[in-house]
Amino acid sequence: MVILDVRNISTTFKLRGTTLRAVNDVSFGLQKGETLGIVGESGSGKTVLCHSIMQLLPRPPADISGSALFGLQDLVSCSSKDIRNIRGNRISMVFQDPQAAFNPYLRICDQLIEPLLYHRRLSRRTAMDKVLSILEETGIPDPARRCRCYPHEFSGGMLQRAMIAMALITHPEILIADEPTTALDVTIQMQILQLLKSLQRQLSMSVIFITHNLGIVAGFCDRVLVMYAGQILESASGDDLFLHTAHPYTKALIRSVPSLHVNSGELYSIEGKPPDLTKEIKGCPFAPRCTYAQGECTEEDAAAGLVGVSHFTSCRRVLKGEISL
Amino acid sequence: MKKPEPDNIAGNSLWKDATRRFTANRLAMAGLIILSVLVILCILAPLVAPWSVDVQNLSLGASAPGPGHLLGTDILGRDLFSRILYGGQISFAVGLCATLVSVLIGVSWGAVAGWAGGRTDAVMMRIVDMAYAFPFTIFVIILMVFFERSLLLLFAAIGAVEWLTMARIVRGQVMSLKSREFIDAAKGLGLSNTRIIIRHVLPNIAGPVIVYATLTVPAVMLLEAFLSFLGLGVQPPASSWGILIREGAEAMEEYPWLLIFPGTVLSITLFSLNFVGDGLRDAFDPRSSKE
Amino acid sequence: MNRKPLLQVENLTVSFPARDSRTRMKAVNDVSFEIYEGETLGLVGESGCGKTTLGRAVSLLQRAESGRIHFNGRDLLQTGGSELRKVRRQIQMIFQSPFSSLDPRMSVLDTLSEALIYCKGIPAKRCIDESSELMRQVGLDPSVIRKFPHEFSGGQRQRIAIARALAAGPSLVIADEPVSSLDVSVSAQILSLLRQLRAKMTLTMLFISHDLSIVKYMSHRTAVMFKGVIVETGATEDLFNKPSHPYTKMLLDAIPVPDPSRKILPGHSVPERLSPDISSGGCFFRHRCPISYERCAYETPALGPVGGNHYCACFRAASIEQPA
Numbered sequence: 001m002v003i004l005d006v007r008n009i010s011t012t013f014k015l016r017g018t019t020l021r022a023v024n025d026v027s028f029g030l031q032k033g034e035t036l037g038i039v040g041e042s043g044s045g046k047t048v049l050c051h052s053i054m055q056l057l058p059r060p061p062a063d064i065s066g067s068a069l070f071g072l073q074d075l076v077s078c079s080s081k082d083i084r085n086i087r088g089n090r091i092s093m094v095f096q097d098p099q100a101a102f103n104p105y106l107r108i109c110d111q112l113i114e115p116l117l118y119h120r121r122l123s124r125r126t127a128m129d130k131v132l133s134i135l136e137e138t139g140i141p142d143p144a145r146r147c148r149c150y151p152h153e154f155s156g157g158m159l160q161r162a163m164i165a166m167a168l169i170t171h172p173e174i175l176i177a178d179e180p181t182t183a184l185d186v187t188i189q190m191q192i193l194q195l196l197k198s199l200q201r202q203l204s205m206s207v208i209f210i211t212h213n214l215g216i217v218a219g220f221c222d223r224v225l226v227m228y229a230g231q232i233l234e235s236a237s238g239d240d241l242f243l244h245t246a247h248p249y250t251k252a253l254i255r256s257v258p259s260l261h262v263n264s265g266e267l268y269s270i271e272g273k274p275p276d277l278t279k280e281i282k283g284c285p286f287a288p289r290c291t292y293a294q295g296e297c298t299e300e301d302a303a304a305g306l307v308g309v310s311h312f313t314s315c316r317r318v319l320k321g322e323i324s325l
Numbered sequence: 326m327k328k329p330e331p332d333n334i335a336g337n338s339l340w341k342d343a344t345r346r347f348t349a350n351r352l353a354m355a356g357l358i359i360l361s362v363l364v365i366l367c368i369l370a371p372l373v374a375p376w377s378v379d380v381q382n383l384s385l386g387a388s389a390p391g392p393g394h395l396l397g398t399d400i401l402g403r404d405l406f407s408r409i410l411y412g413g414q415i416s417f418a419v420g421l422c423a424t425l426v427s428v429l430i431g432v433s434w435g436a437v438a439g440w441a442g443g444r445t446d447a448v449m450m451r452i453v454d455m456a457y458a459f460p461f462t463i464f465v466i467i468l469m470v471f472f473e474r475s476l477l478l479l480f481a482a483i484g485a486v487e488w489l490t491m492a493r494i495v496r497g498q499v500m501s502l503k504s505r506e507f508i509d510a511a512k513g514l515g516l517s518n519t520r521i522i523i524r525h526v527l528p529n530i531a532g533p534v535i536v537y538a539t540l541t542v543p544a545v546m547l548l549e550a551f552l553s554f555l556g557l558g559v560q561p562p563a564s565s566w567g568i569l570i571r572e573g574a575e576a577m578e579e580y581p582w583l584l585i586f587p588g589t590v591l592s593i594t595l596f597s598l599n600f601v602g603d604g605l606r607d608a609f610d611p612r613s614s615k616e
Numbered sequence: 617m618n619r620k621p622l623l624q625v626e627n628l629t630v631s632f633p634a635r636d637s638r639t640r641m642k643a644v645n646d647v648s649f650e651i652y653e654g655e656t657l658g659l660v661g662e663s664g665c666g667k668t669t670l671g672r673a674v675s676l677l678q679r680a681e682s683g684r685i686h687f688n689g690r691d692l693l694q695t696g697g698s699e700l701r702k703v704r705r706q707i708q709m710i711f712q713s714p715f716s717s718l719d720p721r722m723s724v725l726d727t728l729s730e731a732l733i734y735c736k737g738i739p740a741k742r743c744i745d746e747s748s749e750l751m752r753q754v755g756l757d758p759s760v761i762r763k764f765p766h767e768f769s770g771g772q773r774q775r776i777a778i779a780r781a782l783a784a785g786p787s788l789v790i791a792d793e794p795v796s797s798l799d800v801s802v803s804a805q806i807l808s809l810l811r812q813l814r815a816k817m818t819l820t821m822l823f824i825s826h827d828l829s830i831v832k833y834m835s836h837r838t839a840v841m842f843k844g845v846i847v848e849t850g851a852t853e854d855l856f857n858k859p860s861h862p863y864t865k866m867l868l869d870a871i872p873v874p875d876p877s878r879k880i881l882p883g884h885s886v887p888e889r890l891s892p893d894i895s896s897g898g899c900f901f902r903h904r905c906p907i908s909y910e911r912c913a914y915e916t917p918a919l920g921p922v923g924g925n926h927y928c929a930c931f932r933a934a935s936i937e938q939p940a
Contacts, residue, residue, distance in 0.1 A: 041799040041800055041801060185663050185826070186826065186870045186871055187870045190869075190872070190880070193880045194881065194882055194883030195884065198882030200882075201882055212799065213872065214800075215871065215872030217874070218872065219873070219875075219876075219879050220872070220880045243876065252801070253801065256800050256803075257800060257829065258807070258830050260828060260832060260856065261873065266811070267804045267807055267808055267833060268804065269805040269807075269808050270801040270804070270805075273769065336723050336763035336764045337763070337764060338721070338723070339720060339766070505716045506712075506717040509677050510709065510711070510717060510777075512676075513705075514784055515701035515702060515704050515705045516701075517701070524730070525719050525722075528719075529719070529720070529721055
């Protein structure tokens with residue numbers, strides 16, 4: 001069952017005379033209980049996409065077109081009152097830097113209680129009980145004492161757990177996590193990912209997980225979108241993405257990451273740089289750097305098609321069967 | 326085979342960026358232009374002023390603006406416009422020199438304290454703290470009473486007060502610069518501390534120093550006006566805007582223009598300096614220079 | 617590979633005043649290791665393990681409390697003044713942040729020339745040619761040599777930083793998380809570049825990173841650090857295929873691998889208690905260790921051989937299950 005239906009989102013920024021196309025005609029659907037990974041490097045548009053859907057971008061200078069249907073409401077065009085009722089309540093977000101998400105002058109419990117008081121209109125006492133129970137579920141020891149601490153008294157990993165607690169306290173239907181573990185140590189990262197998985201099962205929640213780490217995507221996500229220059233180049237299940245890769249960029253990305261278990265020779269490094277988003281891009285945005293590119297890749301409009309069940313690619317050569325990756 | 330010429334592509338240094346941002350700031354440019362006009366007029370006073378300052382036309386007495394006297398005359402019949410121009414020379418000179426003194430002392434003090442750190446820094450900054458607490462007015466009065474009332478002493482006294490904040494600013498900048506990795510890299514190259522401070526630290530603190538210096542000038546000029554108003558600053562027959570304002574204040578009921586004109590000129594100058602200082606601060610803001 | 621160690625560190629300790637400023641906290645605790653000419657030693661560990669402090673101590677940017685750093689036969693901690701300034705030019709560092717490791721007020725030409733003039737004694741008029749050559753070596757177009765750091769991307773700035781390090785003509789390069797703040801594809805470019813350059817110039821490297829996969833790719837030998845102590849060291853192949861210390865094993869297990877058959881399963885774990893007093897003796901890792909026993913509480917294990925050139929600081933080293 002599709003709970004979030006995103007159609008044709010395009011986001012442009014008007015800056016000093018130029019227009020920057022950060023997101024270019026992106027569509028996808030999020031199923032209930034599904035973990036959707038959005039993979040891309042910096043500048044790929046993955047964060048701007050989610051900010052666009054959640055109305056977190058000031059407009060102007062941002063200009064957003066398209067729709068994101070959540071139930072009957074279009075998140076992109078609904079009123080600020082409506083989106084405020086949804087944010088932190090039915091759709092929550094978790095960010096990379098937990099220090100930045102918390103008010104350093106308020107205790108953790110005061111901050112965690114807010115969504116309940118505001119969205120659910122619970123009494124203080126009921127809300128406090130819920131706070132304690134969510135803190136316990138996110139694995140924070142001695143919650144009664146800890147919640148009266150201030151953010152700076154928590155370690156990085158614990159603060160990230162607290163941020164997850166704050167996001168999940170209203171039992172949202174969707175959790176959008178934007179690089180939540182990038183700043184954490186690898187062992188803490190694993191704990192946080194395992195925690196997210198178990199909470200997701202418990203609450204039958206859908207998760208949109210934004211990351212540049214392919215390793216996390218493989219182990220954590222059911223489906224993956226690969227973004228580049230504001231466009232989706234490939235979309236597939238986790239297995240298909242790695243085992244039946246259908247886009248040269250995805251393949252190149254996989255090969256650029258040094259592998260722990262395979263003895264690789266030289267690391268594959270993608271030549272060149274991402275394209276200038278202030279200029280019009282004809283055809284495939286990855287073509288200038290692609291080893292498989294041919295004339296048609298830049299001369300004709302971007303392709304789009306399925307290579308398998310729910311496996312989408314924008315590589316015209318793969319779709320025509322001219323190359324196999 | 327011809328080697329690629331490295332000379333043709335010039336870079337955009339941060340100075341160029343700052344200049345570009347400053348010239349685009351209309352308020353700052355307006356301030357700069359007004360300031361320049363005033364300064365030039367004052368410097369060229371001997372050529373521009375219609376009357377010499379010691380010419381007294383006692384029969385005229387204090388007269389309102391009229392033919393021959395653009396801004397009127399004072400009680401002794403001296404042309405006000407000319408007095409303002411010559412007074413401006415002193416006021417600007419005090420502003421510039423005292424600021425220069427404060428910059429030199431403040432930058433040296435702050436740079437040494439910030440770079441040395443530890444106990445040296447603690448001692449040096451405690452001295453600054455104590456100096457802050459010292460009542461300035463009393464200090465200057467004491468100076469003026471015990472020593473000859475000279476212009477040079479005035480520069481020194483004012484500069485000696487204003488350097489405190491400059492020292493604090495510079496020390497803060499140097500301390501945060503110390504932890505930047507390019508300073509570590511310079512140490513790794515085996516450069517001596519002096520060389521690192523001159524080549525890497527000073528150019529990188531120049532921005533805030535220039536901004537603060539520009540904002541110190543109006544403070545200094547106001548201070549000079551205040552002192553002269555009290556009779557402690559510039560002594561007649563020399564005049565400064567402060568003296569003119571004092572004389573104007575004494576006579577303002579009967580001859581209001583004697584206060585209005587010098588007061589307005591001082592205000593315009595202070596405004597312009599502040600606009601320029603603000604413009605410089607925005608121009609140098611490192612946040613705007615990151616791509 | 618030559619068997620003479622270019623760098624030999626003995627019992628190095630670096631400490632900082634703790635928060636209560638009465639006691640001192642040891643960021644690097646009695647560490648010893650050596651790096652041989654032409655090899656790259658990878659230093660890996662999580663945040664707070666002391667690897668960056670160790671790198672800075674070896675390059676003399678951080679004062680060590682005790683120990684010896686033998687470089688080219690000379691103890692750097694006993695050298696001072698102008699002699700020290702000359703020697704330290706042979707140890708160059710590449711820093712993590714491409715933003716703050718270059719002086720924003722100096723053009724690339726200025727930055728490279730400074731290194732060339734002061735370290736190699738190259739006369740000023742030859743600097744343009746030499747600098748252009750360095751730019752080419754790191755894969756940059758020499759025509760942009762007069763541009764300033766803010767006009768380059770992160771990856772390009774890192775290349776400039778590498779060029780500066782090479783300009784000094786070092787025999788030891790310490791790379792402290794050189795690609796951590798870069799994108800995946802840019803990071804791959806920089807790592808490949810480093811490998812090419814080290815082969816071409818027979819550089820000796822200390823490669824510090826928290827990312828085990830990168831360390832595996834770059835290093836001949838690897839050392840694992842935890843809370844200021846080296847807990848395991850050995851040839852990279854050996855260490856990664858047959859990890860001996862429980863911490864190494866924990867690190868390897870925690871790395872998400874781009875292999876869809878290895879799924880991350882739901883799990884509930886309690887975050888480790890913020891470690892109590894480290895100085896209370898015993899093995900520092902015992903609070904997180906799945907196989908600690910009584911001896912770990914009162915005796916601190918030293919690095920002991922576990923076969924070949926592989927050393928491990930654990931009393932139960934032999935009993936770790938090997939990965940399938």
